[in-house]
Amino acid sequence: MQFPIVYVYEQLGMPGVAAFLFWGLAAVVLHELGHGWAAVWQGDDTPIRYNRLTLNPLVHMGWTSIVFLCMVGIAWGSMPTDPSRFRWGRKGRVVVALAGPAVNLVLALLSLVVLAIMNAYHAKQGTDASGQAVLFWWRGANLNLLLLFFNLLPLPPLDGAQALAGVSRTFWKWLHDPTALRISFIALLVFMFSGLSSFMFEGVEQVGLMSLQVFSNIAASAFGVPPSQLPSG
Numbered sequence: 001m002q003f004p005i006v007y008v009y010e011q012l013g014m015p016g017v018a019a020f021l022f023w024g025l026a027a028v029v030l031h032e033l034g035h036g037w038a039a040v041w042q043g044d045d046t047p048i049r050y051n052r053l054t055l056n057p058l059v060h061m062g063w064t065s066i067v068f069l070c071m072v073g074i075a076w077g078s079m080p081t082d083p084s085r086f087r088w089g090r091k092g093r094v095v096v097a098l099a100g101p102a103v104n105l106v107l108a109l110l111s112l113v114v115l116a117i118m119n120a121y122h123a124k125q126g127t128d129a130s131g132q133a134v135l136f137w138w139r140g141a142n143l144n145l146l147l148l149f150f151n152l153l154p155l156p157p158l159d160g161a162q163a164l165a166g167v168s169r170t171f172w173k174w175l176h177d178p179t180a181l182r183i184s185f186i187a188l189l190v191f192m193f194s195g196l197s198s199f200m201f202e203g204v205e206q207v208g209l210m211s212l213q214v215f216s217n218i219a220a221s222a223f224g225v226p227p228s229q230l231p232s233g
Helices: 004-041 062-071 090-125 131-151 159-165 169-175 178-192 196-223
Strands: none
Touching: 004 062, 004 090, 004 131, 090 131, 090 159, 090 196, 131 196, 159 169, 169 178, 178 196
16 A cells, blocks of 8 residues: 555655645645634634634644545544534534635635636746646645535535534434444445545546636636647646
8 A cells, every 4th residue: 555645756756745735734724724713703712712723733633634644645623613602503503514615615716716827827928837836736726626525525524414404403413413423434434435435536626627727718818818828737
């Protein structure tokens, strides 16, 4: 078994490793901060009391998650909140649950926009964009889109199930049912370590490429560059 970080190094060198680690940590940390900021906005000071509104990856992820990121390519984080304090009640649970994926969506769109503008600018200048820069921003777009769609799966304790718990009493009961949580955990393991996850990976990449094409066409128009002069992917 080859560790993901070793594979990235062999394929892309240190720039690839730097992009892998930066976006692996940033995507999870900012995702959790999205939950925390939304919870505070909803009137819950739990993230503040636990000193969790920080950019420190160790606070949100811990060493275990960071090691798993390097060895398995999977990472996770946590943000303590108290839904009973949300001023919107069950609707507040929906807002807080979706805030994390929303941050990943913003990061993905930002990465795609930067990549599109960079390519259009270099096409206008008749030069090639730095391969390392292209790799960096594409990694940011792809990884954040992956976290976005994965976390929206309606399986406890993922954000999709948390959001549904705010509008469905059935999902709310599942989130507090130990048996349902065990079944969900097993389902997640089967999904991640079977061929099923590859469909999501491929779908996310296609979404990223199609989105990049849209932003590239807009950037090409803004810079007065024929779209045909831009990289195709």
